[in-house]
Structure formats: structure tokens, C-alpha cells
Amino acid sequence: MTAVVTVPVARRRRPRRGGSPLLGLLAWVLGLLFFAPVAWMVLTSFHTESDAATNPPSLGAKLTLQGYREFFGASTGTSPWPSLINSATASIGSTVLVLALAIPAAYALSIRPVRKWSDVLFFFLTTKMLPAVAGLLPIYLFAQKVHLLDNIWLLVLLYTTMNLPIAVWMMRSFLAEVPVAILEAASIDGASLPAIFRRIILPLSAPGIAATSLICFIFSWNEMLFARVLTGVVSQTAPVFLTSFVTSQGLFLAKVCAAACAISFPVLVAGFAAQDKLVQGLSLGAVK
Incomplete structure (x- = not known):
């Protein structure tokens, strides 16, 4: 008789449909x-x-709605719109300048890397190691010397220099994911560098540009240290206007919360509007 050997068949594991309920x-x-x-x-x-x-x-x-009425000056006569316009000018203007400088720099550090590009990236990183308050006094003395105190364009320049290093790092990681073969094919077909930028690089890196611009906009909109010291009445931004509700008479909590909600609303709208681009941009290159 021939012995029949039964080989156990390995059971296939069923894929788990969901995570742990506890998690x-x-x-x-x-x-x-x-x-x-x-x-x-x-x-x-x-x-x-x-x-x-x-x-x-x-x-x-x-x-x-009394807190919101007082924030918009229904009873006090103090309008927040000049401060909101100043914040929008400083945030949008600095973000545009940051993108105009960061995208060519990231192109030179990723797609067409310059010599010792890692040292250049490290140099950009070292500019963020100095605490902001350490450079406040020299910047104030310089602004006073050139008569730029209480000038919104000084904040535009400051926010540009503050956000440029992180923008270069982010855009460099995004542009590094652009296939070089596409750029070489376009160059062989006779496309110039501006055409390659406009038709290939910018569309492919749109999620990264959206993520970078939104982060720079949020950082600029929420900045208060330099705006508090370098501005006065004309160029006062929204975070500085928010501190006016804390007076010697006490802390008016309802007014402060209403002002904080109203000032945070533009950032929330920008975040929800670019939500898909932001998630796609921040996760770009995370999964190969």
C-alpha cells in the first residue's frame, strides 16, 4: 500500500478591514x-x-453678538478693517515674494543642482537658528535710521526673509520629485527654460506651491513680535489690534474671543480652500 502524506495547506490570512477600536x-x-x-x-x-x-x-x-459688534466698532467707533488690510497686505505680499525667490532657488538646488548644494541648504537652515527676539533691536535701530518705522512694507520685507528658508527647503523637496526625463524631453524639443517653468515645472509642483504658500501666509498672518515693536497706528496688524482689548480695566474675555475668532477666520478660509492641495503637497514624496 502506498502511504498518502497529507500536506497541510496554509490558511490565507484575511486582510484586516479596520484598525483597532481602541486606537x-x-x-x-x-x-x-x-x-x-x-x-x-x-x-x-x-x-x-x-x-x-x-x-x-x-x-x-x-x-x-455683542462681542462681534464691539470688535467691528459698533459701540467704540474703532474699526478693525485697517489692521486686517495691513495683515493681508503683509501676508500676501511677503508670500508672493517668497515664492518668486524660493522656486528658482529650489530649482537650482534640486533639478539643476549647483556645486555644494548641501552647504547652501545648511546656510538657509542656519538663518532660522537665531531667536527672533535677538535680532529685534538691530532691526529696530536700522528701521529708525532709514525712516521705515510704522511702514507696512518693512513687515513685507521682514516676513519674506523669515519665511524664505523654510520655503526653499519645502520647494526643494517638491521639485526633487519632478521627473528629469520630462524636462530633458522638453529641452530636446526646443522648449526654453521659461517655457519649461511655465508648462511643466509649475503645473507638476502645484500642490507643493500651494502648501508652501499657505504655510508662509499663516506664519506671516500670525506674527506679532515684530509687528508689535515696529508698527504703530498706521501699519498696525490684526494680531496687534487684538491686544488692544486687554486694557487696564481688565480682560474683556468675550470681546477677546470674538476678536480672535474674527481674525482667525481668513486663515481658516484659506486652509479649507486649499485643503486638498495642502494634504497632497505635504505628503508629496512620502510614499514611493
Whole structure:
């Protein structure tokens, strides 16, 4: 008789359809913890000052728009629009200048790398190692000497220099993912460098440009140290205007929360508008 040997067949593992419920619950808890201060700020902005000052906070208090009315100058006569326009001018202007300088620099460091390009990147990185407050006094004395105090264009130049290193690093990683073969084929077909930039590099790196511009815009919009010291009444930005609600009479919590929500709204709109480009740009090159 012939012995029959039975070979056990390995069972195929079924792919897991989802993660652990405990990890999902932990993610929800962490998300709610991060969102709780923002939700509390928004809710407090719709309360009166007496309800906002209660401890613990009154969640069922009557809602009102008085904080937003006072922020927009309904009772005080002080309009926030000049400060908002100044912030928009400084943020948008510096972001445009940063992109105009960072994209050619990133091209020279990635697609057509210059000699010792790693040293150049390290030099850009070293400019971020100095604390901002350490350079505040020299910048103030220089601005005073050339009569640029309380001038919005000084903030545009400062924000450009502050955001340029991180923009070069980001754009260099994005442009490094552009296939060189496409650029060589376009060059063989007779396309000039401006045409290659306009028709190939910029469309392929659009997610990276969107991510870089949004981050630079947020950094410029939220900056307050230089804006507080170098500006006065004419060039006052929105974060500096926000501090005017903290007076010697006390902290008007409802007004401050309403002002913080109103000032944060443009950044939130920009983030939601470029959400898909931002996620795609920040994850570019993460998965090969």
C-alpha cells in the first residue's frame, strides 16, 4: 500500500478591514482634546461679559453678538478693517515674494543642482537658528535710521526673509520629485527654460506651491513680535489690534474671543480652500 502524506495547506490570512477600536477611540479623544479650546473660544465669543467671566464657564448662557459688534466698532467707533488690510497686505505680499525667490532657488538646488548644494541648504537652515527676539533691536535701530518705522512694507520685507528658508527647503523637496526625463524631453524639443517653468515645472509642483504658500501666509498672518515693536497706528496688524482689548480695566474675555475668532477666520478660509492641495503637497514624496 502506498502511504498518502497529507500536506497541510496554509490558511490565507484575511486582510484586516479596520484598525483597532481602541486606537480609533484614542484618536477621537485626542481630536476632541485639541478641538475643545477652540470650541470654548467660539462659544465664549457669543456670550456676554458677565457670562464669560463665570467659573466654571456657563455653557447654557444666552447667546449674543455683542462681542462681534464691539470688535467691528459698533459701540467704540474703532474699526478693525485697517489692521486686517495691513495683515493681508503683509501676508500676501511677503508670500508672493517668497515664492518668486524660493522656486528658482529650489530649482537650482534640486533639478539643476549647483556645486555644494548641501552647504547652501545648511546656510538657509542656519538663518532660522537665531531667536527672533535677538535680532529685534538691530532691526529696530536700522528701521529708525532709514525712516521705515510704522511702514507696512518693512513687515513685507521682514516676513519674506523669515519665511524664505523654510520655503526653499519645502520647494526643494517638491521639485526633487519632478521627473528629469520630462524636462530633458522638453529641452530636446526646443522648449526654453521659461517655457519649461511655465508648462511643466509649475503645473507638476502645484500642490507643493500651494502648501508652501499657505504655510508662509499663516506664519506671516500670525506674527506679532515684530509687528508689535515696529508698527504703530498706521501699519498696525490684526494680531496687534487684538491686544488692544486687554486694557487696564481688565480682560474683556468675550470681546477677546470674538476678536480672535474674527481674525482667525481668513486663515481658516484659506486652509479649507486649499485643503486638498495642502494634504497632497505635504505628503508629496512620502510614499514611493
